[in-house]
Amino acid sequence: MIHTALCELCGIRTPVFQGGMAHVSDARLAAAVTNAGGLGIISAMSRDGAYVREQIRLARELTNGPIGVNVMMMSPFVGDVAAVIAEEKVEVVTTGAGDPSSYIENWKNAGCRVVPVIPSAALAKRMERAGADAVVAEGGESGGHIGELSTMPLVPQVVDAVSIPVLAAGGIGDGRGVAAALMLGAAGVQIGTRFLVAKECGIHPHYKELVLKASDTSTIVTGRRLGHPVRSLKTPYSRSYAKQEYTDISNEDLEQLGVGSLRKAAVDGNEKEGCYIAGQIAGMVNREQTAAEIIEEIMAETEQVLAKAANFIR
Numbered sequence: 243m244i245h246t247a248l249c250e251l252c253g254i255r256t257p258v259f260q261g262g263m264a265h266v267s268d269a270r271l272a273a274a275v276t277n278a279g280g281l282g283i284i285s286a287m288s289r290d291g292a293y294v295r296e297q298i299r300l301a302r303e304l305t306n307g308p309i310g311v312n313v314m315m316m317s318p319f320v321g322d323v324a325a326v327i328a329e330e331k332v333e334v335v336t337t338g339a340g341d342p343s344s345y346i347e348n349w350k351n352a353g354c355r356v357v358p359v360i361p362s363a364a365l366a367k368r369m370e371r372a373g374a375d376a377v378v379a380e381g382g383e384s385g386g387h388i389g390e391l392s393t394m395p396l397v398p399q400v401v402d403a404v405s406i407p408v409l410a411a412g413g414i415g416d417g418r419g420v421a422a423a424l425m426l427g428a429a430g431v432q433i434g435t436r437f438l439v440a441k442e443c444g445i446h447p448h449y450k451e452l453v454l455k456a457s458d459t460s461t462i463v464t465g466r467r468l469g470h471p472v473r474s475l476k477t478p479y480s481r482s483y484a485k486q487e488y489t490d491i492s493n494e495d496l497e498q499l500g501v502g503s504l505r506k507a508a509v510d511g512n513e514k515e516g517c518y519i520a521g522q523i524a525g526m527v528n529r530e531q532t533a534a535e536i537i538e539e540i541m542a543e544t545e546q547v548l549a550k551a552a553n554f555i556r
Contacts, residue, residue, distance in 0.1 A: 244420075244544055247407045248430035251375060252334055252355055253308050255279035256541050257430030258420075259357075259378070259409060260437050260533075262286075262312020262336055263386065263519060265508035266445055267437075269297040273304035274442035274533035279541075281334055282533075283310035291322035298330045308333035310357075315340025328352035336378065336432075339387060343372040350375075359411070359432075361389025361396070363403040370404045377404065378432050381412030385435050385473050385521040388412075388463065394426070401427035415523035417543020424548070435521040436540075440533045446511030449518055452477070456524035465500070468493060472500075475518040479503065483517075 248257040258280035260267065264287040272282030282305070284297045294311060301309045311332050313323055316339045324345045327335055331352050335342075338359040346356050350373060358369045359378040366377045379400040381393025389396075393412040401408050410423035411432035423431050437443060439450050452475050462480050465472045467487045474480050483499055500517065507516030531539070 244424075244541055244548075246424070246429040248376065248409065251407060252281055254281050256537055257409075258537055258540070259283060259310065259334075259336070259411075259430065259432040261384075261411065261432050261434030262310070262338075263434050263438075264288075264314075264504050266443060266519075267312065268444060269300035269304065270444060271437065271440060271442050271533065272297075272309055273301045274440065275437065275537070276301075276305045276307040276309060278532075278534035278537040280533075280537050281308060281310050283312050283334070283336060285312045285314075286317065286319075286323045287314060288317045288319065289323075290319040291326040294323050295326045295330060298326070298332060310334035310336055312336045312338065313342065313345075314338055315342055320345075324348065327354065343369075346373045357409070360400070361391060363396075363399045366400045366404050366408070370406050374406060376407040376409065376429070378409040378411050379428070380432070381410075382463075382473070383413030383522040384411055385461070385519040385524075388471050388473050393423075397423060397426040397428055413521060413523055415521075415526045417540050417545070417547050419523070420540060420544040421547040421551075424544075425551075433540075435523050436527055436536055437533065438520065439527055439530045440536060441530055442533050445508045448511035448513070449508055450530065452513075452518055453520055453524050453527055454529070456520065456527070458522070458525040460524055461520060461522055468497060472517070472519070473521060475520045475524065477513045477516070477518055479507075479513060479515055479517060 246257045256279040260275040262283040262285040267285040275282035355375040357376045382388040397410045407429035410428040415436045503517035506512040507518045
C-alpha cells in the first residue's frame with residue numbers, strides 16, 4: 243500500500259485528490275472518490291454559499307470520510323462560500339484563481355486543511371508563509387486554467403522550495419504518473435481528467451464520449467491573449483475561439499465568448515458553444531469505470547512501477 247504524509251494530513255487511505263472541476267465535481271462524485279480512499283472535492287465554482295452548503299451536506303450523507311471543497315477566489319460569492327466552509331468544518335479546502343491568504347486563518351481555526359493550487363515555486367512559498375498545510379503544484383498539461391511550467395520541472399522545484407507536502411497535478415492519469423510524481427518528491431497527486439469518465443460523474447454523456455475518443459493531440463490552449471490560458475478538448479467552440487484571438491475582436495467581446503461555456507459543455511453537451519475542459523492525458527483515458535475502480539487500478543499500477551525501480555540500480 244502506498245502511504246505518504248498526505249494520507250496522515252488529510253485522513254485518507256491513498257494519496258489521491260480528485261480535482262475540483264466546475265460543473266463536474268459535485269457531491270456524488272466527491273463522495274464516491276472519498277469512499278474509494280482518496281479525497282473527493284466539491285467545486286464551488288461561482289455559486290453562492292447556499293449551493294455549497296447543500297453539496298457539502300449531500301456528500302456527508304453519502305460518505306463518512308473527509309470531503310474537500312475547491313474555492314475559486316475570483317468568485318463574486320467567495321466570502322459567503324468561505325464562511326460556509328468554516329461553519330460546515332470541511333476537512334480540506336483547495337483554492338485556485340486568486341490569493342486565499344485572507345481566509346486561511348479562519349479556515350484553519352475551523353479545523354480545515356488548506357491546500358492552494360499553485361503554478362510556481364514563488365507562489366508555493368508565499369502560501370506556506372500564509373499558513374497553507376500543503377500545496378498542489380499544477381503543471382500546464384492539466385485541463386482548465388494553466389500556468390507556464392509543465393509538471394516535470396515544476397514539482398521538484400516546489401518540493402525544494404517548501405517544507406509542507408506537495409501534490410503533483412497535470413498529466414497524471416495512471417500509476418506511472420503517480421510513481422513519477424512520488425519520485426519527484428511529491429506526497430501525492432491531484433487527478434481531474436480521469437475522473438471525468440467515472441460512472442459517478444454526472445456530466446453530459448457527449449462529454450464523456452469526447453474524452454474517451456481523445457488522442458494525445460486532442461487538446462488546445464485558448465485564452466493566452468487575455469492572460470488566463472485554458473486547456474480544453476478541440477471542438478468547434480475551442481477552434482473558433484482560438485481563431486478569434488488573432489482577430490481585431492475586443493478583449494471584452496472575447497471574454498464574453500467564454501461566459502457559460504463550461505456549463506454548456508458539462509450540462510448541455512453543446513459542442514458549438516461549450517468548452518470541454520480536459521488535460522493532455524485524455525488520450526490515455528479509454529474506458530468508463532467507477533471511482534473505486536479508477537483509484538484501485540492507479541494505485542496497483544503505482545506499486546508495480548515502484549517495485550520495478552530497483553531493477554535500474556547496479
